[in-house]
Amino acid sequence: MATMKAAVVTEFKKPLQIQDVEIPKPKAHEVLVKMITSGVCHTDLHAAHGDWPVKPPLPIIPGHEGVGEVVEMGDEVTNLKLGDVVGVPWLHTACGHCEFCRTARETICHDQENSGYSVNGSFAEYAIMDAAYTITVPKELDPIYAAPLFCAGVTTYKALKVSGVKPGQWVSIVGIGGLGHVAIQYAKAMGMRVVAVTAPNDKLSSDLAHEMGADLVYSGPGEKMGEWIQNEIGGAHGAVITAVAKQPFNEALKSLKRGGRLVPVALPQGSMELPIFDTVLNATEVVGSIVGTRQDLYETLDIAAKAGIKPNVTVKKLDEINEIFDDMLAGQIKGRVVLQF
Ligand SMILES: [Zn+2]
Ligand SMILES: [Zn+2]
Structure with a gap:
């Protein structure tokens, strides 16, 4: 044999x-x-x-x-x-x-x-x-x-398509690992503006995000991410989450502009919180992408x-x-x- x-x-x-x-x-x-x-x-x-x-x-x-x-x-x-x-x-x-x-x-x-x-x-x-x-x-x-x-390539390219973010609009890529660093390149090739979010104080990923062409990089405390993105750019039109942890899912929701779309891609165990009031008033969309x-x-x-x-x-x-x-x-x-x- x-x-x-x-x-x-x-x-x-x-x-x-x-x-x-x-x-x-x-x-x-x-x-x-x-x-x-x-x-x-x-x-x-x-x-x-x-x-x-x-x-x-x-x-x-x-x-x-x-x-x-x-x-x-x-x-x-x-x-x-x-x-x-x-x-x-x-x-x-x-x-x-x-x-x-x-x-x-x-x-x-x-x-x-x-x-x-x-x-x-x-x-x-x-x-x-x-x-x-x-x-x-x-x-x-x-x-x-x-x-x-x-x-990594097809998963993030597809998720960016699902996000519905148009050229010139902002997408956040949450988690800059195997998937996220490729996502930045595809988002730029698709004409999007990119805010990359790394784990707190993660120098390795933050350097990589800059090298890949991210317009903005956030490496601050996890619980401040939503607020920071709102202050910097007035919210993201879409968020693609490749981080293998629960908290970034909840924060990424807070980082969206009204009418924004959250695209979960990573698969940590557990559930995300979806506040009913904000989801209704902000017309938030959540669409998984596999x-x-x-x-x-x-x-x-x-x-x-x-x-x-x-x-x-x-x-x-x-x-x-x-x-x-x-x-x-x-x-x-x-x-x-x-x-x-
Ligand atoms: Zn894979
Ligand atoms: Zn079939």
Whole structure:
């Protein structure tokens, strides 16, 4: 049996194990992708810890920011060819025929599969993709910089679209990590003015926000964020929240202009407070946004190629995955870590 190296979750909240596992065979509608690189997302950490109500089946190989080459194809695949450089995004596949799939909202299909969560993902030398859900990488993009676009890029680009913020208007990007730093670049490419919000006194993230082109950066006390944004710019037209904590959700609501829209993206545990009086009087909108469709992903990559969007990456190896997770928990990562195979 031909084997590949993979990082495997065998038990929640325990270190991942580097194992030799069998190289999977693509079914008729699938392709086998030989991984070149994969980003490491906070969601992979949630998967490894079993943090969410729906837990992945174990053992599982995490990873949903893979970029690799198509090396084997099932008999029915017609939209790809051998040698194509493609991505392994969160949305591995969806049913294709429910109300949500029919209306180009496949990311909320009840019968979807997710890379690195319900099916094995990109923390391995090979991964399987459903050809119908596989998007090719524009040749202008280096795989190392393209990988984070398959989750961090598409998720924030989509959230910015959902925010409804128009060119010249203000969007706040709350949380400047793997997602937030890419969000700043997309917001600027889309003509928005950006106020970036980091964790209090977080110099690493504040420097990164400036480098990415934020117009304003707030690194003050969490409970003053709403008031500060109101005083500086009269409120934001939209807020995209990528911070993995509850408090920023409540503060971001207070930071909105009347008629503003809050777009939650990060997934901390618990609930946010939605004051009824203010929500009614200010006509506040709250709209969740989860990754992006195939079309969103196509646009994400196309804009990156044309506007020169480039995530801030640190290159590491697969067997460093447990140290990478430790750094992630300690807030020690500037931008994104990508694994090179
Ligand atoms: Zn992700
Ligand atoms: Zn569906």
